[in-house]
Amino acid sequence: MTERTIKVEVKRQSGPDAKAFTETFEIPYRPNMNITSLLGEIALNPRAINGAESTPITYDSNCLEEICGSCAMLINGKAMMACSALVDKLLGAVEHGQKPDLSKTITLAPLSKFPVVRDLAVDRSVLFENLKAVKAWVPIDGTYDLGAAPRQHPQIQEERYPLSNCISCTICMEVCPQFNDVTGFVGAATIAQTKLFNMDPAGSVLKEERLRALAGDGGIQECGFAQNCVQACPKQLPLTEAISDIGRDVFIQQVKDFFTH
Amino acid sequence: MAAAPRIIVIGGGLAGLSAVIKIAEAGGTVDLFSIVPVKRSHSVCAQGGINAAKDLKGEGDTVLKHFDDTVYGGDFLANQTPVKNMTAQGPAIIDLLDRMGVPFNRTPEGLLDFRRFGGTLYQRTAFAGATTGQQLLYALDEQVRRFESEGKVKKYEGWEFLSAVLDNNGVCRGICAMDLRSMETRTFAADAIIVCTGGNGAIFGKSTNSVVCTGSAQSALYQQGAFYANGEFIQVHPTAIPGEDKLRLMSESARGEGGRVWVPRDKNDKRAAQSIPEPDRWYFLEERYPKYGNLVPRDIATREIFKVVYEDGMGIDGQPMVYLDVSHLAPEKQHKLEGILEIYEKFVGDDPRKVPMKIFPGVHYTMGGLWVDFNQQTNIPGVFAAGEADYSIHGANRLGANSLLSCIYGGFVAGPQAMAYTKNLPAQVGDGGHAAELKRQNEKNSALLNNKGTENPFKIWRELGENMTKHATIVRYNAGLDEADAKIVELLDRYKNVNLSDKSQWANTSFAFTRQLYNMLELARVIVKGARLRDESRGAHYKPEFAERNDERFLKTTKAAFVDGAPSISYEEVDTQYITPRPRVYTSS
Numbered sequence: 001m002t003e004r005t006i007k008v009e010v011k012r013q014s015g016p017d018a019k020a021f022t023e024t025f026e027i028p029y030r031p032n033m034n035i036t037s038l039l040g041e042i043a044l045n046p047r048a049i050n051g052a053e054s055t056p057i058t059y060d061s062n063c064l065e066e067i068c069g070s071c072a073m074l075i076n077g078k079a080m081m082a083c084s085a086l087v088d089k090l091l092g093a094v095e096h097g098q099k100p101d102l103s104k105t106i107t108l109a110p111l112s113k114f115p116v117v118r119d120l121a122v123d124r125s126v127l128f129e130n131l132k133a134v135k136a137w138v139p140i141d142g143t144y145d146l147g148a149a150p151r152q153h154p155q156i157q158e159e160r161y162p163l164s165n166c167i168s169c170t171i172c173m174e175v176c177p178q179f180n181d182v183t184g185f186v187g188a189a190t191i192a193q194t195k196l197f198n199m200d201p202a203g204s205v206l207k208e209e210r211l212r213a214l215a216g217d218g219g220i221q222e223c224g225f226a227q228n229c230v231q232a233c234p235k236q237l238p239l240t241e242a243i244s245d246i247g248r249d250v251f252i253q254q255v256k257d258f259f260t261h
Numbered sequence: 262m263a264a265a266p267r268i269i270v271i272g273g274g275l276a277g278l279s280a281v282i283k284i285a286e287a288g289g290t291v292d293l294f295s296i297v298p299v300k301r302s303h304s305v306c307a308q309g310g311i312n313a314a315k316d317l318k319g320e321g322d323t324v325l326k327h328f329d330d331t332v333y334g335g336d337f338l339a340n341q342t343p344v345k346n347m348t349a350q351g352p353a354i355i356d357l358l359d360r361m362g363v364p365f366n367r368t369p370e371g372l373l374d375f376r377r378f379g380g381t382l383y384q385r386t387a388f389a390g391a392t393t394g395q396q397l398l399y400a401l402d403e404q405v406r407r408f409e410s411e412g413k414v415k416k417y418e419g420w421e422f423l424s425a426v427l428d429n430n431g432v433c434r435g436i437c438a439m440d441l442r443s444m445e446t447r448t449f450a451a452d453a454i455i456v457c458t459g460g461n462g463a464i465f466g467k468s469t470n471s472v473v474c475t476g477s478a479q480s481a482l483y484q485q486g487a488f489y490a491n492g493e494f495i496q497v498h499p500t501a502i503p504g505e506d507k508l509r510l511m512s513e514s515a516r517g518e519g520g521r522v523w524v525p526r527d528k529n530d531k532r533a534a535q536s537i538p539e540p541d542r543w544y545f546l547e548e549r550y551p552k553y554g555n556l557v558p559r560d561i562a563t564r565e566i567f568k569v570v571y572e573d574g575m576g577i578d579g580q581p582m583v584y585l586d587v588s589h590l591a592p593e594k595q596h597k598l599e600g601i602l603e604i605y606e607k608f609v610g611d612d613p614r615k616v617p618m619k620i621f622p623g624v625h626y627t628m629g630g631l632w633v634d635f636n637q638q639t640n641i642p643g644v645f646a647a648g649e650a651d652y653s654i655h656g657a658n659r660l661g662a663n664s665l666l667s668c669i670y671g672g673f674v675a676g677p678q679a680m681a682y683t684k685n686l687p688a689q690v691g692d693g694g695h696a697a698e699l700k701r702q703n704e705k706n707s708a709l710l711n712n713k714g715t716e717n718p719f720k721i722w723r724e725l726g727e728n729m730t731k732h733a734t735i736v737r738y739n740a741g742l743d744e745a746d747a748k749i750v751e752l753l754d755r756y757k758n759v760n761l762s763d764k765s766q767w768a769n770t771s772f773a774f775t776r777q778l779y780n781m782l783e784l785a786r787v788i789v790k791g792a793r794l795r796d797e798s799r800g801a802h803y804k805p806e807f808a809e810r811n812d813e814r815f816l817k818t819t820k821a822a823f824v825d826g827a828p829s830i831s832y833e834e835v836d837t838q839y840i841t842p843r844p845r846v847y848t849s850s
């Protein structure tokens with residue numbers, strides 16, 4: 001019996017300044033694989049399709065259940081999380097139980113808007129820097145026992161919780177036409193986190209500072225309302241809503257600041 | 262020490278970040294090392310919630326009941342003093358997290374909502390949907406980011422701890438770490454270090470843990486002289502989704518909200534689960550444990566599922582799987598479980614709101630870990646530990662939603678205690694052992710890179726995982742444990758022939774993994790040896806040949822020391838000063 005296999009084409013690069021090249025692998029097929037298990041198969045037997053000895057592929061991963069945000073990459077050209085990207089689905093088996101088309105090739109490439117570290121791993125620290133710039137935290141007085149926090153209606157929780165689900169995967173930034181070196185746009189994730197902390201009863205004390213950080217170049221005005229972010233976000237954050245809410249708040253803040261100066 | 266103490270925290274999960282916050286708040290400065298950006302630490306995976314006896318449901322819950330449930334749930338193996346302290350601080354920790362902005366679920370009056378978890382009769386678990394760990398980790402991460410922007414914390418993300426730097430007196434003077442991009446190995450000075458490197462599920466191949474949970478740091482310290490305690494106590498969670506690459510957890514909260522475990526009464530029943538009527542379903546946990554029902558502690562639920570599948574041959578379609586059913590729950594209840602139901606839908610393809618889920622137990626958590634005293638200090642002066650990486654609190658079995666609490670509690674103790682320790686630390690003599698440790702690690706690196714063998718490290722890892730899962734999880738036999746140890750020794754031998762297909766010196770993940778693999782092998786021996794010698798059954802450790810708990814011989818902490826290249830086991834008395842050990846039975850109603 002011949003073993004059933006699938007082909008995977010990986011864009012590789014040995015370092016930030018090295019030239020990129022494409023390498024194709026043929027991997028034994030099993031049902032219910034995801035992209036990370038497929039990368040694991042390559043590590044078990046790192047041999048390119050032409051038989052040449054190769055090396056395991058470098059990529060970021062940790063949780064393998066789409067909650068740590070590590071494994072974003074371009075899969076068949078689309079920005080997705082590798083751990084929740086199911087091979088059967090990528091091969092055309094849309095419905096559960098349908099047969100995948102094993103003649104199709106899967107392509108993997110690093111996110112295109114971030115510096116490549118190696119192979120599929122990229123440097124996304126810019127998002128963490130942006131979160132610093134908007135002070136995405138509640139400035140508590142201290143960790144000693146100060147009693148219970150103020151009561152909060154369930155409605156506030158219902159609105160904050162979805163924003164707090166952001167896994168910092170940077171897919172919203174990758175797919176945004178405005179996220180580039182020219183605009184310096186902070187991207188949708190940072191704006192959503194601004195809304196999250198402005199909504200917190202105690203966190204709102206820094207509201208004005210956050211809004212000012214989002215005024216001006218690279219701030220919220222750069223958004224061109226392409227709405228790619230909300231389509232691509234693996235955690236379904238209400239990004240366009242957050243952008244329009246914060247856009248309004250930034251505008252009001254600017255008007256206020258204009259008249260008080 | 263006159264100058265401001267230099268403290269290194271290793272690991273940025275809940276435990277590490279808690280320690281960092283306490284130190285920064287007290288005016289200290291911290292270097293924080295983590296393999297992954299701390300926001301991507303394994304703690305994000307925690308789903309169900311965090312325990313604290315706030316008694317907001319009018320049930321008369323108290324911190325003493327939480328204390329008792331934890332000690333009893335752990336089959337009396339935990340030292341009681343730290344458990345008492347932790348449960349007492351629980352309510353204040355929840356309040357603090359709430360103040361940090363964690364979006365905990367609320368009651369209509371705006372108070373914190375609580376759900377019930379396993380091993381208790383009280384609604385004691387605060388939760389943020391079904392992604393509590395993610396929400397808690399983010400709250401702490403944000404506070405640390407704030408301290409970072411104030412210059413009190415310096416992060417070394419993408420750096421891996423390799424070992425402690427010890428001086429001639431065996432006192433810790435820093436760490437040796439490797440940059441996972443440039444592969445540069447160097448030492449960093451510190452007056453005290455806090456090890457918060459999490460669990461070790463990777464030793465079992467597939468588990469519910471994240472990829473970096475290898476236990477490598479703990480093992481390295483054990484090989485440097487730290488005691489590793491209660492290693493044999495490994496929690497196998499009753500409900501995980503079997504998977505190709507990992508076992509994805511279905512949190513206990515599914516049962517906390519009313520989920521039920523069952524199999525068809527007739528093992529040849531071929532009907533679709535939804536169409537099997539009530540009388541034809543066997544709710545075996547409810548039948549056998551009328552009082553706790555589906556919420557018996559994990560070790561018990563796991564063994565029952567195991568028996569139903571392997572002894573009664575009642576698994577669904579003859580497969581090692583049983584149903585976990587939330588399809589009957591009201592939409593509001595299902596909504597509270599959104600995060601985990603999505604995981605099932607995403608990875609399996611069925612909608613658990615309509616169809617019962619198929620689950621099986623999976624390796625989940627290590628109760629064992631680095632031995633620490635009640636101040637979270639290991640036996641190596643200046644090396645502290647907290648979180649899943651240490652052995653305190655959970656004894657022979659951890660109760661659900663107690664880990665997040667123990668991580669934060671442990672970090673909150675370790676941070677200030679490490680600061681206090683540095684006050685009386687004598688000045689370092691010479692270079693404190695830095696040059697020697699760097700040389701030792703560089704030699705290991707070059708030996709590995711220049712090895713000309715034929716063994717693929719990922720294959721060795723796979724064999725290790727299969728071996729450990731087969732012999733050292735739910736049911737253990739002495740003959741099997743002997744076989745397991747012999748296999749690990751064989752793998753250690755084959756490791757000498759390991760060959761790296763990638764010898765480059767830039768972001769070489771398989772190189773880093775191969776280093777971890779060695780430490781996994783050494784730690785696996787500790788787990789197996791501890792289990793082999795403990796001829797009794799207690800909590801998660803179950804030997805049919807010795808089915809009873811034996812307090813006379815084994816109401817003792819196992820302490821493994823690395824002697825002549827192998828684990829040497831000794832035992833230590835357990836602190837039982839508050840609650841007298843009693844038989845652990847959940848069956849009576």
Ligand SMILES: Cc1cc2nc3c(=O)[nH]c(=O)nc-3n(C[C@H](O)[C@H](O)[C@H](O)COP(=O)(O)OP(=O)(O)OC[C@H]3O[C@@H](n4cnc5c(N)ncnc54)[C@H](O)[C@@H]3O)c2cc1C
Binds near residue numbers: 294298307311312
């Ligand atoms: C799926 C799942 C669900 C869970 N749900 C719950 C729950 O609902 N309630 C509950 O109480 N508990 C739960 N648990 C258990 C709980 O999540 C963990 O025990 C806890 O998060 C461990 O936290 P930690 O801080 O000890 O370590 P982790 O969060 O694992 O962090 C370890 C840190 O150490 C770093 N690290 C590791 N090795 C090195 C090294 N060599 N050098 C440098 N850095 C290193 C990592 O980068 C990481 O930052 C769950 C566990 C799992 C697997």
Ligand code: SF4
Binds near residue numbers: 167169232237239
């Ligand atoms: S908003 Fe969505 S796409 Fe953007 S970083 Fe967060 S989770 Fe990823």
Ligand code: FES
Binds near residue numbers: 062067
């Ligand atoms: S590995 Fe964590 S999101 Fe994919």
